[in-house]
Amino acid sequence: MSDKKCTSCSAPLAEEGSTVFACPMCGVEITRCYRCREQSIPYSCPKCGFGGP
Ligand SMILES: [Zn+2]
Numbered sequence: 001m002s003d004k005k006c007t008s009c010s011a012p013l014a015e016e017g018s019t020v021f022a023c024p025m026c027g028v029e030i031t032r033c034y035r036c037r038e039q040s041i042p043y044s045c046p047k048c049g050f051g052g053p
């Protein structure tokens with residue numbers, strides 16, 4: 001059971017299609033839910049502030 005949350009909208013990542021990757025700058029884990037991925041909502045790293053599509 002995961003308690004991860006979307007980095008962009010803070011929704012719990014329960015849905016299929018969510019994605020997890022490491023921040024290219026600092027390596028912290030970035031998570032995005034299906035909805036944010038579909039809509040290309042930009043993320044910003046909670047640690048270093050790096051943002052991207
Ligand atoms: Zn989201």
Ligand SMILES: [Zn+2]
Pocket residue numbers: 023024025026027028045046047048049050
């Ligand atoms: Zn970062």
